[in-house]
Amino acid sequence: MSLIKKFFLPKLEKKFFLRIIILVIAAYIIFGYIFIPVVIDGHSMDPTYKHGKINFCNHFYYSFFKPEKNDVVFIRLAGKNVMYLKRIVALSGETVEFCNGTLIVNGKKVDSNNSEKCNWTLKPRVVKIGNVYVIGDNRSTTMEKHVFGQVLANRIMGVPLW
Amino acid sequence: MVISRIISIIILVIIIVFVMMNCFHNDTWKVKKQFETLSTSIAKKQGEKLLHTGLKKNKINDLFDSKCTFKTQLYKNSGPFTPMEISNRIFAVRNNFVYLSVNFVDMKIDFPDKNTAITTFTVKATGKRSDGKMENYYREADCVLKLIKDSWLISEIVTVEVLKK
Numbered sequence: 001m002s003l004i005k006k007f008f009l010p011k012l013e014k015k016f017f018l019r020i021i022i023l024v025i026a027a028y029i030i031f032g033y034i035f036i037p038v039v040i041d042g043h044s045m046d047p048t049y050k051h052g053k054i055n056f057c058n059h060f061y062y063s064f065f066k067p068e069k070n071d072v073v074f075i076r077l078a079g080k081n082v083m084y085l086k087r088i089v090a091l092s093g094e095t096v097e098f099c100n101g102t103l104i105v106n107g108k109k110v111d112s113n114n115s116e117k118c119n120w121t122l123k124p125r126v127v128k129i130g131n132v133y134v135i136g137d138n139r140s141t142t143m144e145k146h147v148f149g150q151v152l153a154n155r156i157m158g159v160p161l162w
Numbered sequence: 163m164v165i166s167r168i169i170s171i172i173i174l175v176i177i178i179v180f181v182m183m184n185c186f187h188n189d190t191w192k193v194k195k196q197f198e199t200l201s202t203s204i205a206k207k208q209g210e211k212l213l214h215t216g217l218k219k220n221k222i223n224d225l226f227d228s229k230c231t232f233k234t235q236l237y238k239n240s241g242p243f244t245p246m247e248i249s250n251r252i253f254a255v256r257n258n259f260v261y262l263s264v265n266f267v268d269m270k271i272d273f274p275d276k277n278t279a280i281t282t283f284t285v286k287a288t289g290k291r292s293d294g295k296m297e298n299y300y301r302e303a304d305c306v307l308k309l310i311k312d313s314w315l316i317s318e319i320v321t322v323e324v325l326k327k
Contacts, residue, residue: 044300
């Protein structure tokens with residue numbers, strides 16, 4: 001009983017305030033810079049990441065690894081408040097195209113196990129140096145409505161935590 | 163005794179920050195205020211009164227330079243426009259919505275000279291169309307504001323194509 005009382009009605013002493021300050025600073029650093037909380041808004045990554053779900057952007061992932069094909073990444077716009085969630089399908093120097101819904105990278109068909117079927121057709125294009133080519137998994141919409149394409153690799157903010 | 167001192171210091175700091183923010187309006191604050199006005203003027207609540215709409219239109223007219231240049235991927239939306247043309251276009255879009263909210267987030271402001279401000283931000287627009295469809299729109303944009311007669315007026319807007327097909 002005394003433990004519960006102590007937890008909910010702590011004594012307002014020096015240690016208590018110190019703990020509060022440390023907690024606030026730690027939360028600010030962790031959730032502001034390391035694991036940025038995100039709410040998935042939209043159906044671009046269905047069925048892998050569904051609309052309305054909560055996740056975290058692991059901001060330090062690419063401090064240790066390089067972006068690779070098939071990675072799901074967060075891409076920033078002007079800042080970290082609004083980000084795109086997409087899958088990397090090609091790296092710089094590679095050629096990307098869609099032929100009747102089939103994704104072709106460097107002339108080879110890519111098995112899109114995670115993505116929805118589509119009927120997109122896109123002429124071949126080379127990914128510029130320093131860029132990556134990203135697409136959402138949900139390709140059931142028309143190509144014009146789906147936001148995808150090549151983006152500067154330095155816009156990648158991180159990967160989803162799960 | 164120590165606790166009461168800490169609490170009074172915190173309260174004092176909060177009061178000082180509040181006074182500083184409200185009494186000393188620097189240029190960054192003024193530029194942000196322009197976008198805040200633009201955001202509230204474009205926003206639409208369900209069942210908005212006609213008088214309100216007229217007032218909002220006037221507010222939008224006051225935010226733009228006499229010739230504001232738009233540079234977008236769509237050719238028909240690019241070019242120089244007068245404040246009246248801009249507000250007419252905004253309200254033509256707005257009329258298709260039952261309710262609409264527009265926010266400018268992640269704003270960065272630079273002042274290359276004392277009469278020019280360059281801002282980069284993300285436009286976040288969400289609303290319900292008249293046909294019941296929900297609409298979400300996110301776009302990065304760069305914007306140039308000029309200091310004309312003591313007010314920061316929007317003179318150029320360029321939308322950034324983050325993902326290029």
